[in-house]
Amino acid sequence: MRVVLSTYGSRGDVEPVVGLAVRLRELGAEARVCAPPDFAERLAGAGVPMVPVGRSARALTAAPPRPSSLPERAAEVIADQFAAVTAAARGCDVLVATGMLPAAAGALSVAEKLGIRSVSVTFQQLTLPSPGHSPLAYPGRPLPPGVTDNRLRWELDAENVNALFGEALNTNRVANGLPPVDDVRGYVVGDRPWLASDPILDPWHRTPDLDVVQTGAWILPHEQPLPDELEAFLDAGPPPVYVGFGSMAMHAQKETAQPDVAKVAIEAIRAQGRRAVVLRGWAGLALIDERDDCFAVGEVNQQALFARVAAVVHHGGAGTTTTAARAGAPQLVVPQLADQPYWAGRVAALGIGAAHDGPAPTFESLSAALSAALSPETRARATAVAGTIRTDGATVAAQLLLDAVSREKPPVSGCSSNSQSSTGKGESPWLT
Numbered sequence: 001m002r003v004v005l006s007t008y009g010s011r012g013d014v015e016p017v018v019g020l021a022v023r024l025r026e027l028g029a030e031a032r033v034c035a036p037p038d039f040a041e042r043l044a045g046a047g048v049p050m051v052p053v054g055r056s057a058r059a060l061t062a063a064p065p066r067p068s069s070l071p072e073r074a075a076e077v078i079a080d081q082f083a084a085v086t087a088a089a090r091g092c093d094v095l096v097a098t099g100m101l102p103a104a105a106g107a108l109s110v111a112e113k114l115g116i117r118s119v120s121v122t123f124q125q126l127t128l129p130s131p132g133h134s135p136l137a138y139p140g141r142p143l144p145p146g147v148t149d150n151r152l153r154w155e156l157d158a159e160n161v162n163a164l165f166g167e168a169l170n171t172n173r174v175a176n177g178l179p180p181v182d183d184v185r186g187y188v189v190g191d192r193p194w195l196a197s198d199p200i201l202d203p204w205h206r207t208p209d210l211d212v213v214q215t216g217a218w219i220l221p222h223e224q225p226l227p228d229e230l231e232a233f234l235d236a237g238p239p240p241v242y243v244g245f246g247s248m249a250m251h252a253q254k255e256t257a258q259p260d261v262a263k264v265a266i267e268a269i270r271a272q273g274r275r276a277v278v279l280r281g282w283a284g285l286a287l288i289d290e291r292d293d294c295f296a297v298g299e300v301n302q303q304a305l306f307a308r309v310a311a312v313v314h315h316g317g318a319g320t321t322t323t324a325a326r327a328g329a330p331q332l333v334v335p336q337l338a339d340q341p342y343w344a345g346r347v348a349a350l351g352i353g354a355a356h357d358g359p360a361p362t363f364e365s366l367s368a369a370l371s372a373a374l375s376p377e378t379r380a381r382a383t384a385v386a387g388t389i390r391t392d393g394a395t396v397a398a399q400l401l402l403d404a405v406s407r408e409k410p411p412v413s414g415c416s417s418n419s420q421s422s423t424g425k426g427e428s429p430w431l432t
Contacts (some may be wrong), residue, residue, distance in 0.1 A: 001022075001029040001093045001094070001295070001401070001402055001404050001406070002022055002026075002030045002031075002047065002093050003021075003030065003031045003032075003033065003090040003092060003094050003095075003096065003401060004028070004031075004033075004034060004085065004088050004089045004094075004095050004096070004099075005017045005020060005021055005031060005033045005095075006033075006034040006035075006053070006081065006085050006089075006095060006096065006097050006098070006099070006107035007031070007033070007097075007098045008033070008035065008036055008053060008057065008077060008081070008099040008100055008102070008103035009036075009057060009099045009100050009102070009103070010057060010317075011319070011340050012040070012103035012123070012317040012318055012319045013098065013099045013100070013123070014018070014033075014035050014036070014039045014042065014043075014321075015042075015219075015220070015319050015404065016123060016217065016218035016319065016380055016394070017033055017035065017096075017098065017218070018033065018042065018043060018046050018220055019047040019218040019219055019220035019393075020096070020218045020394045020397055020398060021033055021046070021236060022046055022047075022220050023218075023220075023394040023398040024046070024050065024248050024356050024398045024401065024402075026398075027075070027334055027398050027399065027402055029047065029222070029398070029401070029402060031047070031049075032048070032049040032050065032051060033051070034051045034052075034053045034084055034088050034107070035050060035051075035052070035053060036052070036053060036054060036055075036056060036057035037052040037053075037054075037055070037056060038057050038058050038059075039093055039401065043192045044281075044396070046220070046402060047095070047270075050241070050371070051084055051085070051087075051088040052084070053081065053084040053085065053103075053213055054076070054077060054078050054080035054081075054084070054224075055080075055280050058282055059368065060282070061261055065156075070138070070139065070140070070164050070165075071164055071165065071168055072104075072168075072364065073172065074102035074164065074165045074169075075167075076170040076300035077100065077102045077103050077106065078102050078103070078105060078106035078109075078165075078168050078172045079096075079106075079172055081103055081107050081109075081110060082106055082110060082172055082176055082405075083108025085107050086108045086110050086113070086114070088384050089110055089111065089114055089116055090114060090273070092116055092429050093117065093405045094106070094116060094117040094118065094119065094401055094404075094405055095107060095110070095111040095114070095116050095117070095118045095119075096118070096119050096121060096124065096401070097111070097118060097119070097121065097188075097406065098120070098196075100270070101127070101161065101165065101184075101185070102165050102169070102170065103170065105121060105169050105184060105187060105188050106169070106410070107122060109169070109172070109173050109176070110191075110338070113135050113176055113177065113178055114176060116171060117304045117404075117405065119192075119193075119194055119321065119401070120188055120189060120190050120194065121194040121195075121196050122138070122193060122194070122195060122196070122246060123196050123197055123318045123319075124195075124197055124202055124215075124318050124339045124342065124343070125195055125212075126339050126342055127189070127204055128189060128193060128195065128204075128210060128212060129154045129185075129209065129210065130149045130150070130154075130207045130209075131151055131209070131211070132150070132205050132206065133417070134150050134153050134338065135153055135154055135156075135276040136157075136338060137159050137235055138164060138174065138311060139143070141160045141163075142269045143154070143156060143157075143311045157185065157334065158183060158184075158185050158186070161185040162182075162183070162184050162185075163354055165184050166181075166184050166251065169181065169184055179350070186302075189210070189258050190212075190214060190223070191210070191211060193210065193212055193213070194209045194212075194213045194214075194215055194217050194397065195212050195213065195214040195215070195219060196214075196215050196389055196393060196397065197214065197216070197217050197318060197322070198217045198304045198322055198325070198389050199214055199216065200350075200385065200388050201217075201321065201322060201343075201346055201350070201389070202318075202346065202384075205290075206217075207358035208396045211392040213282055213400070215393045215394075215396045215397040215400070216390035216391075216392060216393025216394050216396055217318070217319075217322045217327070217390070217393045218394040218397060219251065219303075219319075219322065219323070219391070219393065220394065221303065222301040222302075222303045223402075224301050225301070225304070226259065226300065226301060226304050226305060227300070229295075230295060230297055230300065230305070233275075233277070233295040234308050237275055237293075238275065238310070239275075239309050239310040240269075240274060240276050240277045240295070240308065240309055240310060240311050241269045241272075241277070241309060241311045241312075241313060241374075242276075242305065242311070242312045242313065242314075242329075243262070243266075243276060243278050243285075243313045243314075244278070244279030244281060244312075244313070244314050244315075245279070245281050245285070245314065245315040245318070245334075245336070255310055258289055258318040260285065260286075260288075261285065261361070262278055262285040262286060262287070262288060264361050264362065264363055264366055265278070265313060265361070266278070266287070266288055266294055267288075267363050267365055268361075268366040268367045268370055269313075269370065270331055271363075271367055272295065272367070272370055272371065272374060274310060274374070275294065275295075275360050276293065276294045276295070276367065276424045277294075277295050277296075277297060277299070277305070277309065278294060278295070278296045279296075279297055279298075280297065282295055283313070288300050289328055290429065295344075298424075302311065302320070302321055302323050303326070303327065304330050306323055306327035306329045307322050307327045307328070307329070308376060310329075310330070311329060311330040311331065311332060311370070311373045311374055312324040312327075312329045312330070312331050312332070313331075313332045313366075313370070313373075314331065314332075314334070315333070315334060315335065315336050315340055315345040316333040316334070316336070316339075316341070316342075316344045317342030317343070319339065320337065320344060320345070321333070321343045321347065322389070323381070324353075324390045325352060325385060325386060325389050326391070327349075327381050327386065328376065328380050328383040328385075329331035329382060329426065330353050330372040330373045330378045330382045331352060331353030331354070331373060331376075332338045332353055332354050332355075332356060332366075332370055332372075332380070333347050333348075333353065333355050333356060333359075334356040334359065334361055335355070335356070336357060336359045338412070341355075344356070350381070350385055350432060351377075351381040351385075352381055352382040353378060354370075354372040354373040354378070355369070357369075363419045370381075378417050396419050399419045406428055
């Protein structure tokens, strides 16, 4: 079986796809990943073939779009999907689409064009319509505060998605011989979306409108050792507090009222009598002095590191939240945007950490939240929950793909003549 995995976004949008690609390969399937060029080294290190798509995702993060520019950027992302994914997906049996919504819409359209089965995946449930939660608001299009019914909010969300991305998607679809869609969100979500998140951290409550398949989070075990210098730092004293905002570091840097977010964090950690490990991230966070109680790192095996820290201070990405939970490390989430406030709330609700109120920490606010995260009660709860986090999500997803394709058709060299395509009105081409 041949599978193409398409994503576009930050590290959190790419890392799970790497995990699935490796599991597919272990089960005898061929898998290639279409992703931003930023992650070529990561994919090469995992031995996964990569097709670069579009321009640097880091460049997009460095210059967050104005609300008025969202449709223009969406058109670029969708056009990039048609240009790169079409060639990569020819002859494949199934396409897996995830990442930012315009990218997923473009990739699913490519699958439709080629007559390939497809599955739409999200890494958190907030993009799946449900009366149990509210949709995320788009920049420049806040949800009216007077509308509190979630069903009405999801109707408004569908209108916003169409307004932002409809023209961009349909222009590219028509240019590629496909009919326009009248419900962009419905087209991307489909009838049977996959939710690649842990059911303890992100429990999906069934709704009659969607047949959601929750596989568990797609996490690839990392085997690379920690750098010798970091090992020496860890061995030289008590467990430190980790601080990292990943690709959100630039946003955190702009939001904080202090000279930089690293200064706020380090001073708050020192006030607790703790050492610190600081992830440089895309913003290049740095140490604030030459004292030996702090250590700066670049890309590192977080699975190994989080098992040896006193707490993890982070932005609330799905991947970091799950990795810290699996390690049993107490968390302090300083959410910046998108789904991060949701993950902060889940961490607090489970008792495995604390949620900072807002994206701009001060010394006082971070100190108070860090004190709660470092309490013995939080550590005990984090340890208990760690044992309940699933570790087989990528394996489950890979086996589902293999089983479905082998059940629906015999092996052939291509798949265009043996598959169904969607109608362009939100009906999933995925065969169950």
